[in-house]
Each structure stands twice: as C-alpha cells, then as structure tokens.
Amino acid sequence: MTTLNSRVPEGPIKDKWTLYKDKINLVNPANKRNIDIIVIGTGLAGGSAAATLAELGYSVKAFAYQDSPRRAHSIAAQGGINASKNYMGDGDSNYRLFYDTVKGGDYRSREANVYRLAEVSGNIIDQCVAQGVPFARDYGGLLDNRSFGGVLVSRTFYAKGQTGQQLLLGAYAAMNRQIARGKIEMFNRHEMLDIVKIDGKARGIIARDLISGKIERHSAHAVVIATGGYGNVYYLSTNAMGSNATAAWKIHKKGAYFANPCFTQIHPTCIPRSGDYQSKLTLMSESLRNDGRIWVPAKIEDAKAIQQGKLKPTEIAEEDRDYYLERRYPAFGNLVPRDVASRAAKERCDAGYGVNATGEAVYLDFKAAIHRYGREQAKIHGISNPSEEKIIELGEGIIEAKYGNLFQMYEKIIDENPYKTPMMIYPATHYTMGGVWVDYNLMTTVPGLYCIGEANFSDHGANRLGASALMQGLADGYFVLPYTIGDYLSDDIRTGKIATDTKEFDEVEKEVKDRLEFFINNKGTHSVDYFHKKLGLVMWNKVGMARNEKHLKEAIQEIQEIREDFWKNVKVPGSLNEFNQELEKAGRVADFLELGELFAKDALEREESCGGHFREEHVTEDGEAKRDDKNYAYVAAWEYTGKPSEAILHKEQLEFKDIELKTRSYK
C-alpha cells in the first residue's frame, strides 16, 4: 500500500510550526509580483487567502460564482468562531483547544495540523478585530465569549447570530483593499470548470463567465481551491443552493486524492422539513443549546397526541418530559457534540416519540432559561417579589438580546412564537469533514495545487466541533497557506508567465466545451433537479445518519442507475452563450452523482463507527458509536482511475503521539 507523504515536520508538537517556518524557502518581494496565483472561491478560506497573498505581493486572480465575494456561503455561519485566548480565565489554552478538537473529531484528524490550528487561533481574533469586525463585547468593553457543543470552556467569539457574515465582511474588506490596489483581479460570476496541468503541475484553469457563457483560460504558477463543502450531495442541506463539489471533484479526476468522503456532519438543530417542494433546510445556531433544553414526551401516547395535533407541548407536565440528552449524558447534557446529539434525536424519533406531524422533530425549550434569566434580572433591577409575568417579560428580554434574530427567523418559517412554545428541531446535513487530501503544506497530491477551508479534509477528523470551521478557514487563508505556498513557489521565480495557448489548455477546454454542449443538445425528459432530488433521497436514506452494509451496497447500485439515467434523460433548456442557471446546475449535479458513489463506497469500506460516520454493525452495548482504532486510525485517500467504483484506496496512517487514543465519552 502506498504511504502518503503528509510532510509533517519533525520536532515536538509545540514547536513544529515555528521550526518549520524558520526553515521554509521564501520568495523575494521583488519576485512575488511576477508570480500569479489563482484562488477559486472567496469564502472565509479563499477570501482571506486572496487578500493575504496579494498583500504579500503576489498577483492574484480570484473567482467566485456569486456576484460578490461577500455572498460566499461562509456568510451564513451564525454561531461563532473558536480561539484559545483564555480571556475568560476558565483554563483554556492552545493545548486544550487542540485536545478538544482531536477528541471531538473522534481521533481521525492529523495531530500536527490541529495543533497549528490551535496555535494560530488567537491571532485570528486579533486580526479580525483590527479589521473592524464588531464582535460582541461585555460592559467593560472587552470581548465576550459563549460556549459550544463538545467542550467545557467558553472560547467562542461571536457577532450576534451573524458571526460568519461579519468575519467574511472582514476578509472581503481586506480583499477590496487589494482589488483597489490592482493586486487582486476579481472574477465574479465565474465558475471554474476544470484544472489544467502542465508537466504534472497545476498551471491554470478553465472557467465559464456565467453572464456571457464565454469559456475562458486562466494561467498561474499555483492554483488554490477554496470552494467549500459538498453537503449538497444530499440535495436538502443547510448549505447555500449553489454550494457544490465541482472544483474539488474535477481536481480529483485530474489526480488529487479525495479523503474520507463519508465523514459528513449532521447538525442537530435545524428546522424540520415540511414538504416535497422544500429546497433547503435552515439551521438554528447551535448556541441555542446553551440555553435551550431538548426533550420529547416520555409517554408514547402523549407523543402520538402531539403528532395528531391534539396536544400542545406546553400541556405536558414536567415529569412527563424526557430530557433525553441530560438523562443519557449527564456531564455534557444538552451540549454534547453534534454527532451524539443528532443520533440521540433520531433514536427517539425512530422509537416513535417525534413531535411534529411526520414524527421527525424534537423540542428545544427555553422556558427554564427564560425563568432563570428573568429572576436574575429582577434581582439586578432590585425588583422584590416579581410577578410571574414580570419574570417572563424580563427573561424573554435577555433571550431576545441573545438570540433575537434566530427566534425571528424561526417564527417566519414555522409561523409559531418560540418564546411561548418550544421550538421544533431535527438534524440535517450541514458540513463535510471529508474533502480533498492535503499535506501539512495544504498541497494536494498534484504539485502546485492547494486546497483550503471546508474543501479539504485535514483538521476536523470524523466530526467537527461547533465554531471550528470558521477558525480553520481563516487560519488556512490568513496564516498558513501564505507561508507554505512560498516554499513551493520559490522554485518558480524564473518561470515567467504561463502561456495559455498550449495543447494542455486546448485539451481541457475541449473537454469542458463538449460536456456543456452535451447538456444543451441532449433533448431529455427530466429537469436537473429531478435527478438531484433522487440522488438526495438515496443519500439520506441509505448513506445518512446511520449506515449499514446492505443499504450502502444498494446505494452504490442506485446511484449508478440514477447517473446512467441522468446522462440519457437530462434536459437543459436555453443555450450555451448566455446566462443559463439550468446549465450551471447540470454540471454540478453531474459531479455530485459521481461523488455520491465514492461517498457510499468509503462508508462501506470503513467498518467502524466514528464521528459523523455511524455503522449500525459497530455499536457498544449501550448503543453508542464503537470506534476501531486498531484497524481504522487512518485517512482514506481515494485515487481516481476512471470511475468512482474503481477508485483506489490509499491510507495515511494517523499517529497520536501527544494525545492518547481514548474512547470518546460524554457521559
């Protein structure tokens, strides 16, 4: 079996990154302007990378399919961003953040990368504050924190329920500064459709101008993929509608290994689905679990009555409620990690205790918090013997200040007042821990091709703790890639401009054009969405929150059939040389139809339960996930050889030198 070279530097974990930076090759500032870098994607990862690379002096071309970098999907992140600042004095440290992240990821991430992430995390906050990100403050003017699932300290920085938005606006502003200086050339409404390699190295891309439909060639000395996650393979997810796997999948087909595709995160607190027409699922920030208590009725007859609309949650007495997370996991209670919380909700709903019409929802109840805050406020305001109404009024005020926009969003969608009646929530596909395999330098298996942010696999293992994706995206973009890429580019200072009128560009451009023409000329019978929804159902039912061998084998078969049908019967109206949203979708779904199969294959291969990957065959006696470190403490990196079914598995053995492999328990 080929061993992948992760290029993890020698030395004690605490010093690896520093020692590495001391020895890395640098590019002279005067030479940087002669070096071109393409960045695909301008979310937190791509935006921060583009800005920093331009600041360093490189010539950057950045691409995004939206009309502005600030609309990248990172904008949607609500809850917050972690950093080991220990401002709260509750014992946080780099080591603790590192430890929580490795443990939270169920020991399937690379230690050295995670330590580096923890090490630069504090810097991210300093950087963002300097850029004018309006983080929440306490009355003394200092930064405020909240806590998130899976940890025992309060290390999450936030800007109301709009943290991703504000961080992205910070990176976007940094980009704007460089765009104004002419150091970044921004290509909005452009989609990267393939990569061009010359002599084995990444040297350019083929992109489509989504307004005119024109196919363009762009060359560079290195290409950075920062295109986000592939959760939309499920059709319904919390991701933006346009989030896609195309860039990641196309580079996979051209030699980049794809790692751990089966590690997806199902987020426990989403608004339940309501009908077949539904186009996406809406997340309710996990921070709500700080104050909300999760429960279902303890008696099955109550659950049935609720499902039939004959009983209201407020009519169920305290002793008839089952606070199942607090019952099963007393140490962490409602704040257990996402995979644990999601499965526990599914378990209760599968047993018949769900609380909406379809039995696919549990309650998130703020009543206790409203009372607690209300009494506290009454004391603060010196109100003795406050009435019940006054307590509720004061308590609701605090809840509103903390989560007002989320409550409002919920009310708009469900048409119920969550201050008065508990919210309904259900798990939904949210984040993909798998992605393009990268080494310590964030380089893929193709020289000169990098991958950062959610699109790569490296830092979160089999499960991502809340508030750590934003941290990783910005760490990669602001502080890691700008160093590591210099090491590679220092060999390129004499290369000069890369020509685009070469046979390599001709060939890839032809492939791209042929595929687009096929879609337009194929006079099929079904829309693109028809196939996407079919794929999504197979993925959710058979490769979703719990998986087993039989279902996975069926899924592989069914995905192949849907794919075959797609290529025969897909219908795309309109033409090539115009703004054509159906054509954009067709290309993305074609790629999902291949990725979905590799996803199922990876899940089938991994005979253990860990993090977001739960195999029904591998459970402990009390129904918890059972990991198998002896046989599966590796990264599964897949090499494309023509078809997803024929992909070859390469294993990067994971070593845990600084953290002892332990059963992950939240009891």
Add this chain to the structure above:
Amino acid sequence: MDLTLKIWRQKGPQDKGQMVEYKVTDISEHMSFLEMMDVLNESLVAKNEEPIAFDHDCREGICGMCSLYINGEAHGPDRGITTCQLHMRMFKNGDTIYIEPFRAKAFPVIKDLVVDRMAFERIQQAGGFISVNTSGNTQDANAIPISKHNADLSMDAAACIGCGACVASCKNSSAMLFVSAKVSQFALLPQGKIEAADRVRNMVSQMDLEGFGNCTNTGACEVECPKGISLENIARMNREYLKASII
C-alpha cells in the same frame, strides 16, 4: 392556492423586456416565495420553455443575493425580510402577483429578474475597509476596548447584506442607506479612525459616479430594508462627510 403571476422577462441587457403571465396551481402556504418560483420553473422546463432567471443562494436571508420587486415592493409585502424568507402564507388563493427586477439605472438587468449590483462592489473598493496588514502581527484584541453600546451599534450597521432593496425602493434610486451603513460600521469603532475622512469622501464620490440618485429623506429605504438598517446611519454619514469636507 392558485395564483396568477405577471413576471418580467428580458432576454439580455440590450433586449426589450415585457411582462408575461403565468398560472401556478396547488401552491402550499408553507412554501417560500422562491420555492413557488422553483415550482413554476420546473413546469416551464417540462414544457421545454426557458425557466425564469432570478438570483438566490443562501435562502436564509443572509447572503443578500435574492432580490425581486413583488407587487411594487422590494422583497415583497412582509417587513424585515428578504425574498427568500417571504412565505406564501402572505398571499391568498386567486391573487395576482407582479414580479419585477430591482429597477435602478445603476443596476442594469442581466436577464429576466437578475440585475447587476456591481456598483455596490466598486463603492466598497473605494474605501470600505480598514487599511490593516493581514500579517497577523496585530495587537491583542482586548487591547482595543470598545463600549458595548458602540460595538452593538456598529454591528447593527454592519448587518447590511448589500441586497439593494434600499435603492430599488427609493424614488430617486439613492444608495445612501447602503453606503451609510458601511461608513457607520467603521465610524463607530476606534479602528481605522485615521483614514475616516478619506473613507467617507471616496465612498460618497464613487456612489455619485455610479449614477445613484440623491437622498431626499423620504425614508422608503428604511421601510423596505430587510435588516432594519436605520436612517440614523444616513445622518451619521452626513456628519462624517461634513467633518471630512472641513478638514
């Protein structure tokens, strides 16, 4: 619900557009407005007709991508939300709904209901940033204390999603609310004070260059803004601008 839709169709920027009538049936009140549009588009694709182009991405009211002028209002009849958060329960069986693109000289139509909001980008590039190096050598974040009040006000201004509803609902197509939100976010913070005068001057002059109209204090923008950006920001920007003109 069964509805009659009158939708603006326009092949490209140079083409002449027109309203076209469509019927949709069996619309659930729980659907979002854009899901209703999806249903219509599915039926058009089935009939081999070109679906209606409209902008959208996050579908949860935060990316600012969706637009639509619905029955004469930017983002439709509900308050404080974007089009993707508008639910069909706001309409009644048998209603006729008029759907048009955001109209403003500075927002040319790309196709059907999709407009080009690049003017907003150029305004931000003219100065909507703090000139800090992204080297990671900045001072410790808590070394810059900011009063909770100012941080909250700054956050409120920074909540603007750049959708352009303010422009579309203004009779003069003014971009003042948008620009003032951006200026205010920084004006309320200690960071970047040194370049405050340049920032406001440059952003305002870029706004004028883009062909947006003047503000006549009508306030329609505030009413239609999905993020509740307040007119106070315009006052704050005017103060900033005046200060910048004096020095």
